Amino acid sequence: MFGGLRERLQSARALLSGSIEAAAAAPPSEKPDAPAASRSAAPEPQVRPPAKKTATFASKVRTFVIDRELIITEKELADALYELEMTLLESDVALPVTDAIIAHVKKDLVGKHRRIGQSVDSLVVSTLRSALLGVLGEGFDLITYIKNHERPVKILFTGVNGTGKTTTVAKVGDFLKKQGFTVVIGAGDTYRAGAIEQIEVHAERTGIKIIQHQQGADPSAVLFDAVQYAVSHKMDVILADTAGRFHTKANLMSQLEKIRRVMKPDLVVYVDEAIAGNDAVVRAAEFDRTVGADAVVLTKADMDSRGGAAISIAHTIGKPLMFLGTGQGYDDIVPFSPEAVVEELLGDA
Ligand SMILES: Nc1nc2c(ncn2[C@@H]2O[C@H](COP(=O)(O)OP(=O)(O)O)[C@@H](O)[C@H]2O)c(=O)[nH]1
């Protein structure tokens, strides 16, 4: 994933480095903010107004500092920052997140005294790195959470229909099982025809115990039973699947409220697909406002080359990303690591 964004970020990085190098190399009279008159070959009045002389002197001081140090002006970075901004927006990075990244880069680079000769590129890369880490948040380490939490840990998966909730439940179950935890799945999507059979197949293939009722049953009752089963069998984790759709949206909300009351989940995980881009970010924010979420899983990251949702979601809703879904197989899930994402975007591959 991130292929397109990586490529474009690399050119924004080169442009930023280029601008700084040009700023460092240009003789003071060719500085972009030197008054046009001093660069022009056009006939000049014999006596220059004193104000202009002062301006020329001031701009020299602003851009070039004694002792091989440099002050970078905002103007010198303007084009490169604009390019970076467009790169992010066109990659579906949410506007407030783009603003935060640009502000960070500007604050880091503009006005700072830097020794010329130090690698400009490494300065740019470390700035971009910290700007991205600043918006990506910490991630959510589910293994550590489970280890530090009273068992069974109850995790409710919610979100829009078709985004990959059921698949994610199976993947997370398989992931946790391989880490040595005991897992039970609650088949809480009783709304859609075929949903129970679908998760039953996943449970069978991954060898995970499943608690299910008939189609049309009250999902709260199924999940209550799943919790009872986990408690009596001293299991570590309950993964609750839910429907992403109900007769009406109000109905869905009240269903989820009831599930919350009855099941008392330790974690509510909002699932959406990375390919939805900014729509996923908007939906996650709305879901968090109305129902509340503790963490986010973004699926179909393998089909998303823009990466905007993955970059934006944690900063926008203030809740961590827990996993990225990267395909249709059970192994196609990766715990979200901000460092790994930044390495993928900025590393020299
Ligand atoms: N490429 C890809 N497909 C996925 C991923 N996660 C889920 N899917 C597919 O998305 C479709 C819907 O998934 P499902 O789990 O039924 O979604 P739900 O309605 O939210 O439960 C299925 O065809 C899944 O195989 C993923 O990470 N990558």
Ligand SMILES: [Mg+2]
């Ligand atoms: Mg489902």
